[in-house]
Amino acid sequence: MEPYRIKVVEPIPVLTRDERTAAMRAAGYNPFNLNADQITIDLLSDSGTGALSAAQQAAAALGDETYAGARSYYRFRDAVASLTGFEHILPVHQGRAAERILFGALIAPGQLSVSNTHFDTTRANVHLSGGTAVDLPCPEAADLDSDTPFKGDIDLVALAEALEGPTEVAVVVMTITNNGGGGQPVSMANLEAAAAITRAHGVPFILDAARFAENAWLVIQREPGWSDKTPTEVARAAFDLADGAVASLKKDAIVHMGGFLALRDPDLATRCEAVLIATEGFRTYGGLAGRDLEMIAVGLEEVVQPDYLRARAGQAEHLASLIEKAGVSIVRPPGMHALYLNAGRLLSHLTPAQYPGHALACELYVAGGIRCAELGSLYLGVEDETGTLVKPAPYELVRLAIPRRTYTQSHLEYVAEVIAEIATSPESVPGQRLVSAPPLLRHFHCRTEPVAP
Numbered sequence: 001m002e003p004y005r006i007k008v009v010e011p012i013p014v015l016t017r018d019e020r021t022a023a024m025r026a027a028g029y030n031p032f033n034l035n036a037d038q039i040t041i042d043l044l045s046d047s048g049t050g051a052l053s054a055a056q057q058a059a060a061a062l063g064d065e066t067y068a069g070a071r072s073y074y075r076f077r078d079a080v081a082s083l084t085g086f087e088h089i090l091p092v093h094q095g096r097a098a099e100r101i102l103f104g105a106l107i108a109p110g111q112l113s114v115s116n117t118h119f120d121t122t123r124a125n126v127h128l129s130g131g132t133a134v135d136l137p138c139p140e141a142a143d144l145d146s147d148t149p150f151k152g153d154i155d156l157v158a159l160a161e162a163l164e165g166p167t168e169v170a171v172v173v174m175t176i177t178n179n180g181g182g183g184q185p186v187s188m189a190n191l192e193a194a195a196a197i198t199r200a201h202g203v204p205f206i207l208d209a210a211r212f213a214e215n216a217w218l219v220i221q222r223e224p225g226w227s228d229k230t231p232t233e234v235a236r237a238a239f240d241l242a243d244g245a246v247a248s249l250k251k252d253a254i255v256h257m258g259g260f261l262a263l264r265d266p267d268l269a270t271r272c273e274a275v276l277i278a279t280e281g282f283r284t285y286g287g288l289a290g291r292d293l294e295m296i297a298v299g300l301e302e303v304v305q306p307d308y309l310r311a312r313a314g315q316a317e318h319l320a321s322l323i324e325k326a327g328v329s330i331v332r333p334p335g336m337h338a339l340y341l342n343a344g345r346l347l348s349h350l351t352p353a354q355y356p357g358h359a360l361a362c363e364l365y366v367a368g369g370i371r372c373a374e375l376g377s378l379y380l381g382v383e384d385e386t387g388t389l390v391k392p393a394p395y396e397l398v399r400l401a402i403p404r405r406t407y408t409q410s411h412l413e414y415v416a417e418v419i420a421e422i423a424t425s426p427e428s429v430p431g432q433r434l435v436s437a438p439p440l441l442r443h444f445h446c447r448t449e450p451v452a453p
């Protein structure tokens with residue numbers, strides 16, 4: 001059960017099917033174009049969508065909005081330092097700002113950033129720094145159905161080869177958990193080995209630690225030798241392996257805005273701090289209000305509580321089991337922040353060019369007011385100049401991200417019921433075709449329309 005009770009509630013809209021059909025049409029069949037008042041259950045993102053605790057709200061009232069040297073900064077810094085052990089801690093407004101600042105200081109044009117899987121913004125910031133992002137997920141990640149416990153691991157053989165050259169590697173980034181790779185965790189054994197290989201080549205080893213607590217929990221549950229450790233101890237052991245970390249605190253600090261860049265190297269920190277001041281804000285606020293810094297400090301303590309993490313993992317497992325009982329495949333084993341539906345398998349009557357993942361995301365909205373995002377050929381596929389899909393994505397998935405402390409078990413059971421209803425006649429779900437799409441980040445802006453089944 002959830003280890004909290006509800007003190008403040010927010011009504012959620014429940015539209016009729018006809019209203020949802022009209023809303024989807026008006027949105028150009030793109031869930032990103034829907035408004036909050038049209039959505040019953042929003043599973044688009046787990047980022048910045050969590051519910052604050054009473055303690056966080058109380059801390060916010062103590063927010064010190066002094067421009068330089070605010071008390072709130074020191075509380076934030078101490079919370080991050082005691083969690084991570086890093087000496088130099090820069091607040092930023094969200095994770096991608098930390099990426100931009102760090103990669104700007106680390107990556108020279110032509111160099112590589114190597115990762116288990118770069119998150120989209122991480123990849124974009126590598127490219128903006130003139131580098132190339134290379135993903136080296138472990139081979140087990142390719143089998144969506146297997147229960148291998150750590151499919152978020154990096155391929156150690158491929159990492160060693162990449163570090164040998166010929167192209168220079170500027171940084172190795174381990175994303176924990178691996179959001180781009182199905183939300184799968186990274187084992188401590190893999191982190192230790194990757195850190196050792198990377199160090200041997202004198203290359204900085206950085207964690208993208210947005211979901212550090214969830215990774216720690218899954219290590220405790222799944223990795224031999226770690227079951228008697230606390231989430232704080234596991235998280236600290238991971239940070240101890242790294243030269244620094246970037247983190248979006250909109251996930252595992254359960255706040256609406258915030259991030260950090262934390263480093264050991266004082267010279268690198270000084271260079272990053274100059275860019276921070278120029279682009280985010282003074283080093284003691286970095287684009288955040290004092291009240292944000294206070295809420296982060298409290299959230300970082302709350303997120304490592306075993307009762308909270310157990311309930312969060314339990315929500316994902318419960319939803320996963322109901323979905324599978326309805327005969328719908330997910331990427332296994334279930335992680336914690338999101339479940340990934342195998343839309344390609346469920347809507348096997350559709351070709352990749354009919355965007356089965358996107359079609360399922362549209363249907364989830366029309367059938368039940370559930371909003372979620374496609375991770376398939378609409379997002380990752382490549383078309384030629386005539387608009388014909390020439391390179392489909394490897395998988396046609398739909399991501400159901402689960403906001404922290406926001407929805408109850410019965411909300412998630414409702415989601416499973418809607419999925420089960422769709423699964424009774426999947427062949428009635430129409431495919432989609434592109435009507436208009438900008439060249440960059442098209443999944444955010446494109447418009448599509450249903451094609452007759």
Ligand SMILES: Cc1ncc(COP(=O)(O)O)c(C=O)c1O
Nearest residue numbers: 047094095096119121179210248
């Ligand atoms: C693994 C990972 N890294 C970085 C980011 C970027 O963080 P932000 O959205 O705070 O800029 C995200 C956001 O979803 C993420 O999941």
